[in-house]
Amino acid sequence: MSITYQQFVEYATDLKNHSDSIDDGWNICQYQCPMNGSFVNYLVKKEIQKRNNSSLKSDDSNSPNIPIVCEYHILYNLSYSCPDVFFNMWYTDGKLLSLEHVWSLVHSFLKQNVINDKWNAITQEMHPFFSTPFFRLHPCKNTHVLEMLGFSSKNNYEFNPLLSWLSTISPLIGLEIDLSYGNKDSTKFS
Amino acid sequence: MASSPEIASTTINNECSKTSVKDETLLRFEPLSSCLDPNFWFKVCQLKLEVDKLDEVHRPIIGYYTSNNNPYMSFDCSSFNQEIIDETSFKYVARGYCLNKNTIDSFKICDKNELLREFGERLLDDFRSGKAIEDPSIIPAFDVLMYTDLKRYIFYYWFAFPSFSGPKYCLNDVPTLLENTLSSPQFDLLVFGFKNLKIDQRGFFGVISTKEGNLKVMTLKEYINIFKNNTESDSVGYLVFADPSDLLNNPGWPLRNLLYLILLHCPSIRTSVLKVIALRGSPSTKFSASMLFNIKVSSGNIFKQDAIKFVGWEKNAKGVFCPKYVDLSKTMDSTKQAKESVDLNLKLMKWRVAPDLNLDIVAKSKCLIIGAGTLGCCVARNLMAWGVRNITFIDNGKVSYSNPVRQSLYRHSHCINSNTYKATAAADVLREIHPEINSTGVVMSIPMPGHTANIDDHKNVDLLSKLIEDHDIIFLLTDSRESRWLPTMLSTLHNKLAITAALGFESYLIIRHGVKVPDVSTGEQKLGCYFCNDVTAPGNSLVDKTLDQQCTVTRPGVSNIAGALAVELFVSYIQLKYNVLANAKCCLGIVPHSIRGFLSDFQQIIPFTSSFFQCIACSTIVIDDFLNKKEEFLNNVFTNPNYLEDLTGLTSLKNEFENIEIFEMNDSDVEDSGTYSERV
Numbered sequence: 115m116s117i118t119y120q121q122f123v124e125y126a127t128d129l130k131n132h133s134d135s136i137d138d139g140w141n142i143c144q145y146q147c148p149m150n151g152s153f154v155n156y157l158v159k160k161e162i163q164k165r166n167n168s169s170l171k172s173d174d175s176n177s178p179n180i181p182i183v184c185e186y187h188i189l190y191n192l193s194y195s196c197p198d199v200f201f202n203m204w205y206t207d208g209k210l211l212s213l214e215h216v217w218s219l220v221h222s223f224l225k226q227n228v229i230n231d232k233w234n235a236i237t238q239e240m241h242p243f244f245s246t247p248f249f250r251l252h253p254c255k256n257t258h259v260l261e262m263l264g265f266s267s268k269n270n271y272e273f274n275p276l277l278s279w280l281s282t283i284s285p286l287i288g289l290e291i292d293l294s295y296g297n298k299d300s301t302k303f304s
Numbered sequence: 305m306a307s308s309p310e311i312a313s314t315t316i317n318n319e320c321s322k323t324s325v326k327d328e329t330l331l332r333f334e335p336l337s338s339c340l341d342p343n344f345w346f347k348v349c350q351l352k353l354e355v356d357k358l359d360e361v362h363r364p365i366i367g368y369y370t371s372n373n374n375p376y377m378s379f380d381c382s383s384f385n386q387e388i389i390d391e392t393s394f395k396y397v398a399r400g401y402c403l404n405k406n407t408i409d410s411f412k413i414c415d416k417n418e419l420l421r422e423f424g425e426r427l428l429d430d431f432r433s434g435k436a437i438e439d440p441s442i443i444p445a446f447d448v449l450m451y452t453d454l455k456r457y458i459f460y461y462w463f464a465f466p467s468f469s470g471p472k473y474c475l476n477d478v479p480t481l482l483e484n485t486l487s488s489p490q491f492d493l494l495v496f497g498f499k500n501l502k503i504d505q506r507g508f509f510g511v512i513s514t515k516e517g518n519l520k521v522m523t524l525k526e527y528i529n530i531f532k533n534n535t536e537s538d539s540v541g542y543l544v545f546a547d548p549s550d551l552l553n554n555p556g557w558p559l560r561n562l563l564y565l566i567l568l569h570c571p572s573i574r575t576s577v578l579k580v581i582a583l584r585g586s587p588s589t590k591f592s593a594s595m596l597f598n599i600k601v602s603s604g605n606i607f608k609q610d611a612i613k614f615v616g617w618e619k620n621a622k623g624v625f626c627p628k629y630v631d632l633s634k635t636m637d638s639t640k641q642a643k644e645s646v647d648l649n650l651k652l653m654k655w656r657v658a659p660d661l662n663l664d665i666v667a668k669s670k671c672l673i674i675g676a677g678t679l680g681c682c683v684a685r686n687l688m689a690w691g692v693r694n695i696t697f698i699d700n701g702k703v704s705y706s707n708p709v710r711q712s713l714y715r716h717s718h719c720i721n722s723n724t725y726k727a728t729a730a731a732d733v734l735r736e737i738h739p740e741i742n743s744t745g746v747v748m749s750i751p752m753p754g755h756t757a758n759i760d761d762h763k764n765v766d767l768l769s770k771l772i773e774d775h776d777i778i779f780l781l782t783d784s785r786e787s788r789w790l791p792t793m794l795s796t797l798h799n800k801l802a803i804t805a806a807l808g809f810e811s812y813l814i815i816r817h818g819v820k821v822p823d824v825s826t827g828e829q830k831l832g833c834y835f836c837n838d839v840t841a842p843g844n845s846l847v848d849k850t851l852d853q854q855c856t857v858t859r860p861g862v863s864n865i866a867g868a869l870a871v872e873l874f875v876s877y878i879q880l881k882y883n884v885l886a887n888a889k890c891c892l893g894i895v896p897h898s899i900r901g902f903l904s905d906f907q908q909i910i911p912f913t914s915s916f917f918q919c920i921a922c923s924t925i926v927i928d929d930f931l932n933k934k935e936e937f938l939n940n941v942f943t944n945p946n947y948l949e950d951l952t953g954l955t956s957l958k959n960e961f962e963n964i965e966i967f968e969m970n971d972s973d974v975e976d977s978g979t980y981s982e983r984v
């Protein structure tokens with residue numbers, strides 16, 4: 115399934131509105147294209163993952179609890195007509211995590227899949243807006259994921275397709291999606 | 305949210321013992337930690353290189369924090385701007401300074417206690433003068449001391465969040481959720497008032513109740529003015545601060561400085577209970593996690609100048625008071641970045657297509673390229689694309705005007721004044737393409753049989769022998785038959801994989817040899833070399849040829865095809881460890897012994913041939929003669945054009961078959977390599 119940029123913005127706004135109501139941290143940012151001056155909207159979330167909250171102040175020095183800063187960008191990909199996720203993770207001293215480390219953080223139940231099938235595994239690429247290295251899930255699979263979820267461009271959705279897609283891929287990128295996104299009052303999308 | 309009542313306090317006097325609310329009402333503040341964005345360091349480098357240079361300046365910078373359960377103060381590239389760009393994001397602003405030391409020694413030597421006292425005194429001055437009341441973003445003060453190694457992208461830094469070691473504070477009662485005290489409409493008024501505050505007033509402000517029971521939000525300055533005029537013993541309204549703490553019963557570090565500021569300016573309330581709202585959550589959720597702390601001072605007399613002590617250095621990841629160190633060469637050094645992305649590209653091939661592919665062995669291989677012409681350039685580029693790091697060129701020629709269009713490593717500038725040796729230029733250009741390449745150029749002519757002996761010949765034989773011994777794979781890419789003889793013999797001698805590529809006008813041959821491949825059925829047997837397949841010993845084929853005829857005349861695509869095939873053959877070969885028979889299977893497919901192709905009909909075949917026991921280059925007779933009487937052997941080879949044929953018995957073989965016409969390859973063709981297309 116492919117979505118238009120207008121739909122993407124509509125879904126992104128809906129996601130952001132629910133995020134606001136539960137303090138989930140998603141924001142819509144604008145990037146100005148230096149070539150033609152046009153503005154592009156994209157979703158951003160930046161959070162500090164403390165990994166193991168219960169031992170935050172514990173004395174257990176054997177398992178040092180190193181916080182990791184995660185930044186997620188969801189862009190609209192024109193050539194694939196689908197959402198496109200870029201993300202980065204770094205330590206609080208500013209040092210980026212290696213690709214191998216990012217894989218090791220991937221949600222445990224998915225690990226074996228990722229090891230066996232690195233097609234969808236993360237690669238490191240230049241961010242299209244900032245020209246700094248970011249991790250990325252290749253978007254060619256994203257339209258496929260949306261199709262598998264039962265969306266076609268003709269349907270009206272009871273549910274935000276961007277959210278369905280994001281919650282499908284979120285374990286791959288270490289992103290927690292609050293359950294309340296699934297229970298929220300459905301907005302009719304066209 | 306962590307609900308542990310325990311907290312470690314950050315002070316330099318090591319008073320980090322623990323306490324809990326239930327048996328001790330002493331108030332402890334959760335310290336802040338620094339959190340740096342990678343682009344913070346990019347900005348630091350840029351400023352040091354372009355602006356500060358050798359000055360050790362105290363540069364004002366901005367930190368951000370939130371009230372969302374995160375005891376961190378964050379810094380990124382925008383920290384160095386003095387205006388706050390994003391007013392809408394409900395982050396809180398803190399203003400502090402960055403001190404970048406010039407040398408690692410001045411970073412290490414400077415007295416850290418003295419430095420912290422300087423930071424603290426500056427804060428105290430801002431408190432006393434009232435500057436911090438006008439601009440509350442000074443209250444959560446910080447300073448960072450750093451040393452940046454701009455060559456290696458290594459950074460040493462130490463944050464301090466300076467505060468006053470006294471007085472001590474007590475909780476009057478157990479902290480409660482603010483929603484137990486304020487009604488929902490009151491929360492709405494709080495959020496409304498908050499949003500109307502300027503961004504640098506949002507971290508610290510005041511709230512009073514009106515007669516109607518409504519809440520009124522005001523700036524810290526307005527609130528303190530009410531306090532100063534208040535004569536009653538109890539405080540009015542609430543003091544509010546944005547709380548980064550993630551501990552239920554412990555307020556965050558910014559409150560420590562706020563309390564000091566209040567007590568400094570309102571001495572009358574040093575004995576009363578302060579009602580403090582710790583703002584937690586965000587305006588969109590109406591700060592629903594906010595807490596109410598009722599606080600009183602437990603020890604007095606700390607406002608005397610000589611009694612003031614300061615705390616606040618940040619602990620490192622191990623909980624020790626010492627500077628942090630970060631090595632960012634992987635992300636900031638363009639050379640390392642190039643290496644990483646080249647490697648990643650190759651790894652993708654492994655991950656996505658060929659999981660058994662051994663890239664390490666390819667990367668580690670030391671490749672010797674003999675002949676830095678059209679083929680040599682093409683082979684080097686393809687090796688580089690496969691991640692090979694070590695490449696040595698041998699060539700004695702200089703770059704000429706006809707070269708750059710076909711020989712992909714050269715430019716017109718190399719030809720000017722005919723001064724640049726190909727071997728050196730090729731090695732330089734490889735490093736220009738990819739700085740991680742370890743490339744060398746050796747300017748040397750390959751001794752050739754039957755050519756009038758050159759003074760350097762014997763020396764060059766030793767040098768070539770040493771070079772072959774020191775490399776793992778030899779690409780034999782010279783353009784004459786004679787020049788291939790010695791490298792072929794020496795590769796066989798050292799048991800090294802050699803790949804010869806030769807070109808005709810529209811045909812090519814790639815053949816691997818050198819390494820012994822024992823055959824189970826027939827005992828020791830090698831795969832044939834280039835010379836095994838033809839029986840004419842290399843004479844002096846350069847004699848009697850015009851200059852024009854010595855040039856390689858080929859269709860331009862031929863060398864690119866052959867060069868690429870030579871490298872692919874090597875990569876396939878090296879996936880297998882030993883006994884790589886003709887057409888052996890590896891993870892990439894088969895490993896042929898030779899590849900012959902013809903552009904006239906765009907066909908390619910992969911024949912294999914055994915070694916010829918009378919071969920003038922790779923037979924045991926030749927190798928043994930070289931080993932046993934090297935000087936004499938070489939003298940004979942270089943001066944007597946028939947020596948090799950006599951030695952191997954080819955002469956007598958020829959005499960026996962003198963009636964049979966032997967194809968005269970070198971005299972009838974412009975280039976020797978044009979012949980095999982007819983001799984497949």
Ligand SMILES: [Zn+2]
Nearest residue numbers: 833836919922
């Ligand atoms: Zn041979």
